[in-house]
Amino acid sequence: MDYAPPALILDISDITPPNWISGWPAVALPTLTGFTVRAEIDEPGAAFYVVLADGAAAPSAAQVRAGQDATGGVALSTGTIALAAASEGTAVVGNLFAVTPYDVYFVAEDRASNLQATPVKVDAATIPEPAGLALLLLCSLRLKGCRLLGVPPTAGLKGFRF
Ligand SMILES: [Ca+2]
Numbered sequence: 060m061d062y063a064p065p066a067l068i069l070d071i072s073d074i075t076p077p078n079w080i081s082g083w084p085a086v087a088l089p090t091l092t093g094f095t096v097r098a099e100i101d102e103p104g105a106a107f108y109v110v111l112a113d114g115a116a117a118p119s120a121a122q123v124r125a126g127q128d129a130t131g132g133v134a135l136s137t138g139t140i141a142l143a144a145a146s147e148g149t150a151v152v153g154n155l156f157a158v159t160p161y162d163v164y165f166v167a168e169d170r171a172s173n174l175q176a177t178p179v180k181v182d183a184a185t186i187p188e189p190a191g192l193a194l195l196l197l198c199s200l201r202l203k204g205c206r207l208l209g210v211p212p213t214a215g216l217k218g219f220r221f
Contacts, residue, residue: 073171077102079179080145084108084165086183093136093153094183096163102144104169109134110152110183113160123166123178135161142167160184 098106126137
């Protein structure tokens with residue numbers, strides 16, 4: 060009996076997928092075991108991402124949305140970022156290996172289920188273990204006289220952010 064509410068009418072009329080805002084998607088803030096994925100699109104919706112081994116075959120848009128790699132297997136890490144229009148959303152990825160390159164594929168969808176046709180690949184990498192370059196830099200730049208090269212960070216280093 061009732062007509063659909065205006066919001067639903069708008070959804071039906073929307074037949075185009077969202078566009079990435081220039082500069083997104085992106086990967087930032089690498090850590091020992093992960094990084095932060097960043098997404099921003101031009102209308103309300105969601106971004107989906109999968110983390111794959113560096114050089115892995117490119118998954119389809121539907122596979123990225125489903126958290127899969129190009130073979131339909133489960134990605135190393137996957138997630139969904141809910142997005143408002145032109146407003147950045149982020150997610151923290153963890154449980155990866157240190158000093159390792161990865162490929163992150165993103166695809167976005169609006170609230171009318173218009174999925175982008177092609178995922179976007181962003182290269183990513185985790186940073187060295189504390190015993191490696193990171194601690195070397197830490198000791199040389201922030202802690203004059205540090206003689207702890209090659210050992211795990213002490214409590215005094217916990218505040219450091221890369
Ligand atoms: Ca749309």
